Amino acid sequence: MKTEKPFWNPYAAGIVLGLVLLASFVLTGRGLGASGTFKHLGAAALHAADPTWAEDNGNIGSLFSPTRSSLDAWIVWLSVGAAIGGAASALAAGRFRVELLKGPRASREHRWIAAVAGGVLAGFGAQIARGCTSGQALTGGAQLALGSWVFMFSVFGGAYAVAWFARRLWI
């Protein structure tokens, strides 16, 4: 096995992540986020298929304007930065490797299906809650927004409730 740099101490990593979030508040007044990018990607696909329908849709209609691409949005640019930052960090630490991560008992096929199914659930749930672990839990958690704290405990609750049924994927 190649030598990889160890991960940061979790408390140190948390402080750095918290300072990035704080910097975002100070610089733009926005927090962090990610699910919005995938909403934008899906919306752009729907818009390509039927512009009129997409512009009239209550969930995504407001993303489109005649002057600017719907993908030219702060959350999409944030994700572009996150991808570059993540890749740079993984490469610098010797951790970049094309692989499928799964528990020791899971088959590749089951892991593939579960990854897609989990993504569908997470994407759908993030739309209901108007955000994900970054845009709601982390950002709203630091703001002390009530709904974000409800969301955070609910995420842990949902995951722990399903963990037993998903155990063959991970342990």
Added chain:
Amino acid sequence: MDGPLSQVLKLSHGSEMLISVLVGLGFGWALERAGFGRSTNLTSVFYGRDFRVLRVMFTAIVTAMIGLYFLDLLRILPVSSIGILDTYLWAALVGGLVFGAGFIVGGWCPGTSIVGLASGKVDAALFIGGLVLGSVLFTLGFGDLRGLQDAGARGRVLLHEALHLSSGSMVFLVALFAIGAFAAVGRIERAVNARGGASRAAAADDDISAAA
């Protein structure tokens, strides 16, 4: 200064987007260094083996919270001047449960899946395909789902407002809660990993050793 820099300086759209890329660089770097570029690290919190996810997350929240409310106190950045998230109680509850199920089944959340993809993880790429599909399904069904997204709308509610406390007391209580959680999960980890035995530890070694 009485607001975010981009508003005070009336930055152009392009400058603001450039700032977003730079913030994103820090975001992705921090997530990867935290160990969040591996789904196996992320899910072990739900089996009581490694609470790295909770430690990083709560530390980040407390750090940003203290910074934000300190800047508010100094009138450098009033909390009211930033984009505070509105509360939709039932939407947060139901959406959180569905999202949490997706997290443990898929092994990622949206932000970490970006970092996973950027570090070559095939399951992150598949999860991202699912995320786009899930968002599209919601949009397609929005006529029926709009009520769910708006359920329990309360407008802007901060924890200390709901509990009738000063913001300073609330910041202190949340920090105390985080410290209590750190102590509690340390005990759970030791109990779970002691009970697990050597054979399971060996099987899971690949996944957990990196996080130790």
